[in-house]
Amino acid sequence: MATYTYDTRLFHDLNLFGETAEDIFKVLHEVFNVELNDFIFDEYFPMEISEDVACIDNLEMLLFFKFDIFLKNIFKKLAGKVDEIYDKYEPITLHMVEESIRKGRWVNFIG
Incomplete structure (x- = not known):
């Protein structure tokens, strides 16, 4: 179970990214x-169809399958x-979301 x-x-x-975000x-x-x-959405998330998401999907596919010696270098x-x-995208935490709901405006930093 996730925590x-x-x-x-x-x-x-x-x-979470693209249309879901x-x-x-x-x-x-x-x-x-x-x-x-x-x-500003683009500061926090990549778009659904983008080179960034394709790269992440490729890595997840390699992790899903047992890869051999050859694929370890690609991995x-x-x-x-x-x-x-x-690193290109600023993180949004659940705390930021909750604080934004509480304040009624977007809170981009919790200090």
Whole structure:
């Protein structure tokens, strides 16, 4: 069973991006009345169909299958690339989401 904490990140830990992430923020705005004027989606998530997502999907496919010696080199290269991809996007934590709901506006930093 997965454990979620305030530090759980939507994209980096839960692998939420693209239309799924857009739907989450639509709910925040429409259901919880969170003002999102200062929220810039592309700073936090890749788009559904993008080179970044394709690279992450390729790595996950290698992890799914048992890979041999040949594929280990490909895995190392992809893993490094995926780390770079995650570094491109600012994290959004569950704490940030909860605090945004509480304040009624997007909170991009919890200090």
